[in-house]
Amino acid sequence: MSLTHKRLASTAAKLKLAKKTAISTSHLKAFPPPEASSSQFFNPKTWATLQPPPPSSLSAFAHRIGLGQVILSPSSPPSASASAPTGTALLQQALTHPSFVPLFQKHYPNEPLPLTNANLNTVGNGLMGLFAAEWLNAAYPHLPTRVLKAAVSAYVGPVSCANVAKEWGVVPLLRWNRTPSTPLRPAVLHTDALSSVPRALTALIYTHRSLPTARKFVHNFFLSRDVDLRGMIKFRDPKKALSETVARFGRERPVSRLLRETGRFSNSPIFVVGIYSGSDLLGEGFGSSLKMAEFRAAEDSLHRLYLTRTPSHLLSLPTTTFSTSRPSMLDAIPASQSVGQGEGGEGVYVPGELGVTEVLYGSSERSGVKVVGRPVGRGFVDGVEESGEGELEVEGSLS
Amino acid sequence: MGTRIAAATKPILRARLRSTPANGHVSFVPQIRKLVFEYCEKWPSSANTRTYLLQHVENLAKANPHVEVVVLQRNMREPIVRGFYLNDRDKVISLKESEVNQIQQKVQLLLDSSGAKIKSLKRRPVESTTEATRGIWSGFHTAEPFKI
Numbered sequence: 001m002s003l004t005h006k007r008l009a010s011t012a013a014k015l016k017l018a019k020k021t022a023i024s025t026s027h028l029k030a031f032p033p034p035e036a037s038s039s040q041f042f043n044p045k046t047w048a049t050l051q052p053p054p055p056s057s058l059s060a061f062a063h064r065i066g067l068g069q070v071i072l073s074p075s076s077p078p079s080a081s082a083s084a085p086t087g088t089a090l091l092q093q094a095l096t097h098p099s100f101v102p103l104f105q106k107h108y109p110n111e112p113l114p115l116t117n118a119n120l121n122t123v124g125n126g127l128m129g130l131f132a133a134e135w136l137n138a139a140y141p142h143l144p145t146r147v148l149k150a151a152v153s154a155y156v157g158p159v160s161c162a163n164v165a166k167e168w169g170v171v172p173l174l175r176w177n178r179t180p181s182t183p184l185r186p187a188v189l190h191t192d193a194l195s196s197v198p199r200a201l202t203a204l205i206y207t208h209r210s211l212p213t214a215r216k217f218v219h220n221f222f223l224s225r226d227v228d229l230r231g232m233i234k235f236r237d238p239k240k241a242l243s244e245t246v247a248r249f250g251r252e253r254p255v256s257r258l259l260r261e262t263g264r265f266s267n268s269p270i271f272v273v274g275i276y277s278g279s280d281l282l283g284e285g286f287g288s289s290l291k292m293a294e295f296r297a298a299e300d301s302l303h304r305l306y307l308t309r310t311p312s313h314l315l316s317l318p319t320t321t322f323s324t325s326r327p328s329m330l331d332a333i334p335a336s337q338s339v340g341q342g343e344g345g346e347g348v349y350v351p352g353e354l355g356v357t358e359v360l361y362g363s364s365e366r367s368g369v370k371v372v373g374r375p376v377g378r379g380f381v382d383g384v385e386e387s388g389e390g391e392l393e394v395e396g397s398l399s
Numbered sequence: 400m401g402t403r404i405a406a407a408t409k410p411i412l413r414a415r416l417r418s419t420p421a422n423g424h425v426s427f428v429p430q431i432r433k434l435v436f437e438y439c440e441k442w443p444s445s446a447n448t449r450t451y452l453l454q455h456v457e458n459l460a461k462a463n464p465h466v467e468v469v470v471l472q473r474n475m476r477e478p479i480v481r482g483f484y485l486n487d488r489d490k491v492i493s494l495k496e497s498e499v500n501q502i503q504q505k506v507q508l509l510l511d512s513s514g515a516k517i518k519s520l521k522r523r524p525v526e527s528t529t530e531a532t533r534g535i536w537s538g539f540h541t542a543e544p545f546k547i
Binding site for chain 1: 407408411413414415416417418419420421422424425426428429432433464465466467469485528539544
């Protein structure tokens with residue numbers, strides 16, 4: 001890019017940034033701010049980040065995500081004290097990250113400290129993990145454990161929470177401050193601050209309404225999004241895994257048969273291989289070589305097993321047993337009550353089918369099978385524990 | 400010490416795990432966040448806009464609580480309505496020669512829009528996140544094998 005182009009691009013970027021940080025001033029106590037004329041070290045950008053967003057934008061945000069009645073109505077939970085915030089002040093709390101407080105204190109030392117979403121973030125994170133895990137377990141009963149954990153991260157993890165917050169239009173409303181990492185605590189980046197907002201809102205809905213309502217919120221905005229589960233299930237040796245899985249289910253030994261082929265000995269052959277257990281077709285795969293087609297067929301069979309999905313009308317979630325009234329520490333669910341009432345007829349909770357656990361091959365260090373990424377031969381306990389890693393390629397620090 | 404073998408496939412990093420959006424599949428988030436009406440107090444080109452602001456804008460704001468409605472007096476300029484969207488774009492419509500019900504139509508246009516840039520449908524190829532809705536045809540999976 002030439003110098004002229006670079007200058008134009010950077011100017012355009014600066015203007016765009018200026019447009020983003022423009023704030024409305026009608027709700028401020030004093031404008032222009034008195035410190036602008038008095039002190040010579042006035043930084044308009046810092047001043048702009050310190051001002052709260054206008055109440056109209058907070059109210060519009062609440063209605064945009066369908067929480068107009070929940071947050072802005074004057075009712076409050078039974079455990080709340082008289083000084084607890086309500087309405088837009090409550091929403092303000094959910095939109096304020098704890099990193100904002102030191103910056104605020106530095107510039108306004110005499111003002112009361114703003115309330116932050118630190119506690120709400122923790123509660124909401126736990127709730128979201130609970131809802132995602134129970135739904136995934138009920139919807140995909142045979143999903144391998146590490147894949148289930150990865151799927152929970154994909155659905156309600158920090159990146160997804162930050163993306164959902166951006167799609168809601170939280171960026172101009174969020175109050176935060178970028179802090180570099182220190183030896184005692186990690187850095188606070190924009191995604192960290194953004195991801196705290198949906199969690200805080202989940203916790204708010206839980207305290208102001210009920211757990212089933214919070215669950216509905218998470219299902220609507222997070223569990224309805226698309227995650228590619230198929231891409232998370234990978235195999236080093238799918239044929240071996242399939243033969244052991246079929247043996248576990250007590251079926252006939254898998255046999256691969258060539259279903260169709262074309263172009264053998266040409267430069268672009270195609271083979272379609274099916275793997276049969278007896279007369280049941282388990283899976284089909286294509287490839288430009290017989291081995292590749294067989295590999296894909298074994299992978300396909302295992303995917304069809306692991307990704308079997310419970311139909312939504314047969315889905316039963318454990319949290320349907322929670323009461324639909326506001327949560328209170330003094331409520332004890334009586335032993336006879338196991339019905340979630342008032343939720344459109346949820347009915348009695350019936351536990352779903354327990355899926356068969358995934359086959360873990362290379363089940364002890366004595367077999368001599370090397371496992372991925374973990375040192376082998378450190379002792380009996382380690383060998384047993386690490387036996388499962390050989391099959392699934394979900395890496396990262398998921399364990 | 401033990402031995403490690405290389406992973407057979409690319410590792411999936413936890414920090415990269417994410418979901419893709421599906422606005423409208425279950426819940427819908429309207430894309431407009433703010434409407435700004437700019438008008439002049441004196442000029443006759445703003446007369447219809449002033450009528451609209453006196454009679455209809457309050458009902459509009461009540462009917463659309465997800466939108467911030469701002470009325471801005473800008474003297475000696477033509478009247479406009481500006482819509483701000485969640486993708487950081489804005490759309491501006493001039494209300495200079497509009498009757499009051501035409502102003503309502505323009506405002507409704509802004510309320511319904513997603514803020515995306517209007518691109519011609521003529522020469523764009525299909526854009527999709529999925530391969531196909533009905534599956535991709537395969538000559539190997541027909542009742543009778545396909546013969547060229």
